[in-house]
Amino acid sequence: MTDPxxxxxxxxxxxxxxxxxxxxxxxxxxxxxxFAGRLAALGAAPIVFPAIAILPPDATAPxxxxxxxxxxxxxxxxxxxxxxxxxxxxxxxxxxxLPAYAPGPGTAEALAAAGIADVxxxxxxxxxEGLLALPELQAMAGRRVLVLRGExxxxxxxxxxxxxxxxxxxxxxYRRACPTDGTGLIEVFAAGRVAAVTVTSGxxxxxxxxxxxxxxxxxxxxxPTFAPHPRIAAHARSLALQVIETGSxxxxxxxxxxxxxxxxxxxx
Numbered sequence: 706m707t708d709p710x711x712x713x714x715x716x717x718x719x720x721x722x723x724x725x726x727x728x729x730x731x732x733x734x735x736x737x738x739x740f741a742g743r744l745a746a747l748g749a750a751p752i753v754f755p756a757i758a759i760l761p762p763d764a765t766a767p768x769x770x771x772x773x774x775x776x777x778x779x780x781x782x783x784x785x786x787x788x789x790x791x792x793x794x795x796x797x798x799x800x801x802x803l804p805a806y807a808p809g810p811g812t813a814e815a816l817a818a819a820g821i822a823d824v825x826x827x828x829x830x831x832x833x834e835g836l837l838a839l840p841e842l843q844a845m846a847g848r849r850v851l852v853l854r855g856e857x858x859x860x861x862x863x864x865x866x867x868x869x870x871x872x873x874x875x876x877x878x879y880r881r882a883c884p885t886d887g888t889g890l891i892e893v894f895a896a897g898r899v900a901a902v903t904v905t906s907g908x909x910x911x912x913x914x915x916x917x918x919x920x921x922x923x924x925x926x927x928x929p930t931f932a933p934h935p936r937i938a939a940h941a942r943s944l945a946l947q948v949i950e951t952g953s954x955x956x957x958x959x960x961x962x963x964x965x966x967x968x969x970x971x972x973x
């Protein structure tokens with residue numbers, strides 16, 4: 706991936722609570738576009754730099770085998786919207802009796818948009834811990850669960866369900882990679898175009914940190930970094946970044962940015 710920094714193609718709104726604020730959007734490409742659009746509608750000037758490239762898995766045979774065996778599972782869990790994008794079988798082949806689980810609203814919306822009728826998600830925290838708190842996932846003896854995730858994903862979900870008696874198959878439907886060129890990112894920081902940074906994973910933070918030079922890291926530390934989950938916020942703080950922890954998902958990030966801008970009248 707070469708110099709992937711770009712601004713939203715459509716111009717931001719002339720006015721709004723984020724008017725003129727340059728917001729660095731670091732979500733993967735597919736999720737970045739709608740989020741950047743929401744920011745632009747509020748007047749922000751989104752700058753998109755996907756901190757993680759989403760690629761096909763190295764081996765596709767396990768995913769094909771999982772598709773063929775879907776009818777034998779009692780639950781299917783998608784760890785992210787990327788898992789939905791890359792881990793769904795052909796349209797019309799999803800078993801009606803098979804519930805799909807999502808860790809948060811973004812993944813749940815992606816499943817619903819794909820035509821999955823029975824989508825379930827946490828009522829506590831929007832993460833694996835929240836999923837595992839669902840009452841229906843406590844006694845799992847004799848149940849088969851499919852977990853669709855990226856290569857090298859967290860083991861908490863699978864390990865906990867196995868401890869509760871389930872048979873769990875984890876299948877990688879995509880892999881994550883670090884962008885290879887941070888030149889454009891360094892340039893937008895140096896030009897003063899970035900007033901706020903949004904991050905949505907610890908891995909993405911590490912990728913960005915590795916791509917930029919020492920002066921850019923210093924500039925980043927002088928700006929607010931918005932994180933929608935305590936674990937992500939803690940990771941950002943470990944790099945001495947100025948972290949503002951928000952509510953979950955895009956909605957939480959937007960609300961956090963608007964609140965911050967209201968108390969910082971000249972963040973441009």
